[in-house]
Amino acid sequence: MKQEITRFAPSPTGHLHLGGxxxxxxxxxxxxxxxxxxxxxxxxxxxxxxxxxxxxxxxxSLAWLGIEPDEDPVFQSKNIELHRTVAxxxxxxxxxxxxxxxxxxxxxxxxxxxxxxxxxxYDGFNRDKxxxxxxxxxxxxxxxxxxxxxxxxxxxxxxxxxxxxLDDFIILRGDGSPTYNFSAAIDDQEMKITTVIRGDDHxxxxxxxxxxxxxxxxxIPNYAHLPMVLSNTGKRLSKRDGAVDLLDYxxxxxxxxxxxxxxxxxxxxxxxxxxxxxxxxxxLFTLEAVNSSPAKFSEELINFYNNHYINSIQIEDLYQLIxxxxxxxxxxxxxxxxxxxxxLIREGSxxxxxxxxxxxxxYETPQYEEKHKDFIQTNIEIISVFKENISTLDFSDLKMxxxxxKEFLSSKDLKFPQLGKPLRLILAGRENxxxxxxxxxxxxxxxxxxxxxxxxxx
Ligand code: GLU
Numbered sequence: 001m002k003q004e005i006t007r008f009a010p011s012p013t014g015h016l017h018l019g020g021x022x023x024x025x026x027x028x029x030x031x032x033x034x035x036x037x038x039x040x041x042x043x044x045x046x047x048x049x050x051x052x053x054x055x056x057x058x059x060x061s062l063a064w065l066g067i068e069p070d071e072d073p074v075f076q077s078k079n080i081e082l083h084r085t086v087a088x089x090x091x092x093x094x095x096x097x098x099x100x101x102x103x104x105x106x107x108x109x110x111x112x113x114x115x116x117x118x119x120x121x122y123d124g125f126n127r128d129k130x131x132x133x134x135x136x137x138x139x140x141x142x143x144x145x146x147x148x149x150x151x152x153x154x155x156x157x158x159x160x161x162x163x164x165x166l167d168d169f170i171i172l173r174g175d176g177s178p179t180y181n182f183s184a185a186i187d188d189q190e191m192k193i194t195t196v197i198r199g200d201d202h203x204x205x206x207x208x209x210x211x212x213x214x215x216x217x218x219x220i221p222n223y224a225h226l227p228m229v230l231s232n233t234g235k236r237l238s239k240r241d242g243a244v245d246l247l248d249y250x251x252x253x254x255x256x257x258x259x260x261x262x263x264x265x266x267x268x269x270x271x272x273x274x275x276x277x278x279x280x281x282x283x284l285f286t287l288e289a290v291n292s293s294p295a296k297f298s299e300e301l302i303n304f305y306n307n308h309y310i311n312s313i314q315i316e317d318l319y320q321l322i323x324x325x326x327x328x329x330x331x332x333x334x335x336x337x338x339x340x341x342x343x344l345i346r347e348g349s350x351x352x353x354x355x356x357x358x359x360x361x362x363y364e365t366p367q368y369e370e371k372h373k374d375f376i377q378t379n380i381e382i383i384s385v386f387k388e389n390i391s392t393l394d395f396s397d398l399k400m401x402x403x404x405x406k407e408f409l410s411s412k413d414l415k416f417p418q419l420g421k422p423l424r425l426i427l428a429g430r431e432n433x434x435x436x437x438x439x440x441x442x443x444x445x446x447x448x449x450x451x452x453x454x455x456x457x458x
Contacts, residue, residue: 366429
């Protein structure tokens with residue numbers, strides 16, 4: 001069987017977003033699953049908008065997800081001479097023609113067609129004139145007029161269009177530069193791509209490109225068009241819902257495992273399984289199982305996956321990841337219970353930044369809100385009694401400490417919340433925090449006492 005070769009072909013005119021990352025991931029998974037190759041091609045012919053910085057950021061985003069191309073990236077701009085040569089060859093063989101229609105002529109044509117409620121397209125004015133090609137003229141591809149262009153999309157099924165709907169599109173501009181549609185087809189052929197996986201906004205391009213392959217008598221690749229990723233309201237993705245640089249997810253504390261799982265579930269299903277390791281994906285992924293309707297972005301789901309993976313990785317690895325990749329204003333391992341603190345707080349954390357934030361009160365005295373200060377003061381009697389007894393509590397063992405607190409409460413005939421609410425506010429600076437015994441145990445005797453004294457000495 002022929003080796004599968006796929007490619008991801010971003011234009012380096014911006015950072016990699018979720019939609020692009022999903023396209024790259026599906027191409028890469030497909031290549032891996034089929035023991036094929038995954039290539040990267042930068043479609044950088046738009047000199048004005050293409051930037052080195054975006055190439056680098058796309059490569060870093062892919063690398064973060066563990067997607068490495070099997071060969072050095074191809075730069076479309078370096079193949080322009082080849083594209084030009086092939087365009088001239090098509091002109092020679094009669095599969096393309098020179099055209100000198102002026103912009104005014106084309107405009108007039110367009111307006112007439114709109115008036116007659118026709119789809120605006122080049123009407124073939126110069127198609128059979130055999131004009132000698134000269135500078136300033138464009139070269140147009142001679143689309144077949146009869147019949148249909150069809151292909152079997154691996155996700156969307158049969159796609160077919162009457163050839164008369166397809167335009168004699170320009171392959172070489174008047175200044176000698178090739179157009180995107182043409183360059184992409186020639187590059188796919190040069191790179192021996194067997195399966196093109198890209199967004200469904202490229203279907204019309206595919207229909208044109210198939211005709212180019214036919215005219216060159218070259219094999220036509222397989223195609224898989226991925227339905228769009230829409231916002232949760234069904235619109236185009238905006239910055240608010242996922243159209244951000246993929247590396248921003250890393251910066252905000254998302255794990256790559258969560259991103260991969262989320263991206264793959266944006267349109268791909270395997271029974272009702274939700275969680276997939278990379279290894280599982282590499283053996284289970286098929287293009288045929290990609291949903292043919294658009295996927296919707298969901299912040300809730302991405303956070304669900306992130307919380308799942310934050311809680312699944314080895315605690316020591318989580319610690320290493322945090323200290324290597326993130327800025328933490330306190331020294332996590334300055335508390336001897338740091339791994340237990342991490343374990344405790346990660347349960348409710350959506351992101352690593354959230355986790356770092358939520359753990360802070362274990363290391364730095366909290367900033368108390370006024371309403372909390374007031375609440376503590378109205379309950380200061382109980383706190384004072386608790387403080388008098390604090391030295392009798394066994395801080396060396398969590399279980400013992402828990403029992404000691406229970407004993408203390410029953411000896412004073414107090415209900416748990418009477419002590420629990422104000423003490424939690426003193427120790428953690430917030431209502432939503434771990435249990436009193438955990439707080440006391442992880443903060444330790446000295447620090448707990450210090451925080452209690454902040455309120456008693458006033
Ligand atoms: N450069 C195109 C884009 O960024 C991709 C074209 C392709 O995959 O063929 O949308």
